[in-house]
Amino acid sequence: MDAGGIGWYFSGMEPRPPIPVFTLFGETSVFPDVIHCERVLDRARLHDWAISPHRHRQMSQILQIETGAAKARVDGRALDLGPGDYLYIPVQAVHGFVFSQGAEGTVLSFPTPVTAGMTPEMSSWLARPQQGRLSDRAAGLIADLRQAHRTTGTFRAQRLVGLAQLLLATMAEDSLDGIAPTHGAGRQMDRLDALIAGHLGEGWTARDYAGALHVTTGHLNRIVRTARGCSLSAHLEAALMAEACRLIAFTRMPVAEVGFRLGFADPSYFSRRFRLQVGEAPAAYRRRLQDA
Structure with a gap:
């Protein structure tokens, strides 16, 4: 979702896919930015606060709820999200949402090169849907990403990648709560x-x-x-x-x-x-x- 009217999950469909598979932007399958950041309100209100089930073949997402609520379904599992909650959606997971009217939050979308560049220890966390409460440091990183996404500059792309990977690592670390990463x-x-x-x-x-x-x-x-x-x-x-x-x-x-x-x-x-x-x-x- 972005205020310029470019879709969160629209377009880029293959002919008659078994489950809708979408990319982010217009009629092109190319992801034109390092990451994509948009507000829930900007897109959800245009579609009666409901996003039908679909999936992304080359993209993962984080949904953060700031106000209001959302009912999510990820691979058939029903989830309730409220203020301060997040949902991480991995590549290929089928997901859809119903938002309460006026709900607000942030949707961050990461093309696979961003997550593929992370360490192998992150692979298990990144491969599965994740739900939880955002820590203060993770919420701060989302705010930093929103700000960086609006800026320009020679090293904007590197800043976005670094912040995105730091956010994912922080969320994984928070959720693992001391569980050792996988090896071998x-x-x-x-x-x-x-x-x-x-x-x-x-x-x-x-x-x-x-x-x-x-x-x-x-x-x-x-x-x-x-x-x-x-x-x-x-x-x-x-x-x-x-x-x-x-x-x-x-x-x-x-x-x-x-x-x-x-x-x-x-x-x-x-x-x-x-x-x-x-x-x-x-x-x-x-x-x-x-x-x-």
């Missing part, structure tokens, strides 16, 4: 999850993922079992069915087409796999969410 196997899990997100529906096997990470399938299986308490194949299955849940919940795509997009040629086999993982048939899952 944790970094391999982060890399694995990034590969899974990039190759869903392409039929990659455990061997393909292990090869991409330059480890044996057995070694990768041990890493996953230690980090997640399940086998590599079970972890891959859970990721695939999580995407199936998103497509079923947020689109009107026929169940058979959802399965086909995720690499299942047989609709019946897909439905059986979905029921085993989720606990109910795809059609029943869709009906339950629509009635919620």
